Amino acid sequence: MAASAGPEIERLIGLLAKLPGMGPRSARRAALALLKRREQLLEPLAASLAETAAKVRSCSVCGAPDTRDPCSICADTGRDGGLICVVEEAGALWAMERSGAFRGKYHVLGGLLSALDGVGPEALRISELIGRAREGAVKEVVLALPATVDGQTTAHYLADRLSGTEVQITSLARGVPVGGELDWLDDGTIVQAMRQRRPA
Amino acid sequence: MAASAGPEIERLIGLLAKLPGMGPRSARRAALALLKRREQLLEPLAASLAETAAKVRSCSVCGAPDTRDPCSICADTGRDGGLICVVEEAGALWAMERSGAFRGKYHVLGGLLSALDGVGPEALRISELIGRAREGAVKEVVLALPATVDGQTTAHYLADRLSGTEVQITSLARGVPVGGELDWLDDGTIVQAMRQRRPA
Numbered sequence: 425m426a427a428s429a430g431p432e433i434e435r436l437i438g439l440l441a442k443l444p445g446m447g448p449r450s451a452r453r454a455a456l457a458l459l460k461r462r463e464q465l466l467e468p469l470a471a472s473l474a475e476t477a478a479k480v481r482s483c484s485v486c487g488a489p490d491t492r493d494p495c496s497i498c499a500d501t502g503r504d505g506g507l508i509c510v511v512e513e514a515g516a517l518w519a520m521e522r523s524g525a526f527r528g529k530y531h532v533l534g535g536l537l538s539a540l541d542g543v544g545p546e547a548l549r550i551s552e553l554i555g556r557a558r559e560g561a562v563k564e565v566v567l568a569l570p571a572t573v574d575g576q577t578t579a580h581y582l583a584d585r586l587s588g589t590e591v592q593i594t595s596l597a598r599g600v601p602v603g604g605e606l607d608w609l610d611d612g613t614i615v616q617a618m619r620q621r622r623p624a
Numbered sequence: 625m626a627a628s629a630g631p632e633i634e635r636l637i638g639l640l641a642k643l644p645g646m647g648p649r650s651a652r653r654a655a656l657a658l659l660k661r662r663e664q665l666l667e668p669l670a671a672s673l674a675e676t677a678a679k680v681r682s683c684s685v686c687g688a689p690d691t692r693d694p695c696s697i698c699a700d701t702g703r704d705g706g707l708i709c710v711v712e713e714a715g716a717l718w719a720m721e722r723s724g725a726f727r728g729k730y731h732v733l734g735g736l737l738s739a740l741d742g743v744g745p746e747a748l749r750i751s752e753l754i755g756r757a758r759e760g761a762v763k764e765v766v767l768a769l770p771a772t773v774d775g776q777t778t779a780h781y782l783a784d785r786l787s788g789t790e791v792q793i794t795s796l797a798r799g800v801p802v803g804g805e806l807d808w809l810d811d812g813t814i815v816q817a818m819r820q821r822r823p824a
Contacts, residue, residue: 430680430689430690430691430692430696432672432675432676432679432680432691433676433680433689435672436669436672436673436676439665439668439669439672440643440669442657442664442665443640443654443657443658443665444650444653444654444657445645445646445650445653445654446645446654450644450645452715452718453644453645453715454643454644454645454646456713456714456715457642457643457644458643458673458676459676459680459689459714460713460734461642462677464642465639465642465643466673466676466677467677468639469636469639469640469673470670470673470674470676470677472632472635472636472639473636473658473666473669473670473673474670474674475632475635476632476633476636476658476659476666476670477662477666477667477670479632480630480632480633480659489630489633489659490630491630491632492630496630513656513660514656514659515652515653515656518652534660
């Protein structure tokens with residue numbers, strides 16, 4: 425780090441380097457781009473971050489970040505309140521919304537159970553999910569968790585905790601992704617796709 | 625883009641995607657990381673950007689970004705004012721400072737001449753450089769510009785413009801980079817390294 429860049433710029437570079445996908449080098453390039461494009465990028469980004477920090481909160485029902493509480497999805501009476509899709513993070517919720525495949529409500533766990541990282545059930549929004557499932561209006565909980573060890577551990581734990589309620593518990597299908605060539609798929613996916621094969 | 629993320633978050637994602645090395649996907653991941661780490665990342669980054677926007681200006685002498693004007697390097701009487709190192713951007717200046725190889729002053733052009741991108745001499749801080757070179761105190765101008773077509777075009781143009789002054793014009797040596805294996809070097813570098821070979 426160059427002492428000559430000044431403490432303000434060094435601090436900015438240090439913070440930018442903490443963003444996922446950024447390192448010390450790309451953070452310097454980003455800081456440089458910000459300094460070059462003051463009106464188009466630096467000032468709008470500063471304002472946007474300040475606005476986000478001031479206005480965006482986690483929805484008290486589902487945990488998704490929004491300026492409203494309950495969030496716009498929880499408040500949307502046009503969506504099926506009998507269906508809850510459980511996701512790890514808001515990123516998965518946004519991906520699901522982009523797909524347009526789901527018209528129910530969501531529940532954002534805020535992470536996954538992980539023995540290695542010491543994440544237990546109390547660190548996630550699991551009791552809130554059980555509470556919602558017990559309310560009576562909920563008919564089905566779709567577990568849309570990643571197909572990783574932690575994701576599947578979490579899914580099993582949730583299915584176990586929810587087994588005492590009346591709701592049906594489902595999870596996303598496993599199989600060959602659209603555009604996926606068998607040559608490039610891992611064995612686990614092929615095994616799952618074969619096991620869950622269906623009439624063409 | 626998910627409409628459900630809300631206009632504030634969408635705006636933030638759009639701005640983050642404009643940073644170099646970021647795309648729509650990584651910008652979403654970055655926004656998510658910011659929302660998850662509110663106290664450690666979102667609020668400090670908002671404050672740091674606001675501070676940078678408010679305090680950091682281009683030095684009126686050399687063009688480097690700094691909170692002081694003249695910048696800390698231009699104001700440093702311990703550095704050789706007879707030596708000016710010309711760089712494209714502040715990033716190159718920071719790299720030069722990290723190397724510790726130069727103890728003179730700098731001149732930041734703010735870009736390179738480019739016929740393709742329509743960047744002419746008036747768009748760069750070239751007249752300021754000529755002005756500094758004419759002042760009399762300057763003995764040598766080191767052209768530390770990239771070894772690209774635009775970089776070398778700019779270097780030739782500057783050498784031409786400076787030829788009327790008393791200053792000596794030099795440029796960085798070309799050759800095999802430290803740790804560079806010949807196998808992995810491009811032909812142009814090997815040709816230059818061979819041409820500029822020196823007694824071992």
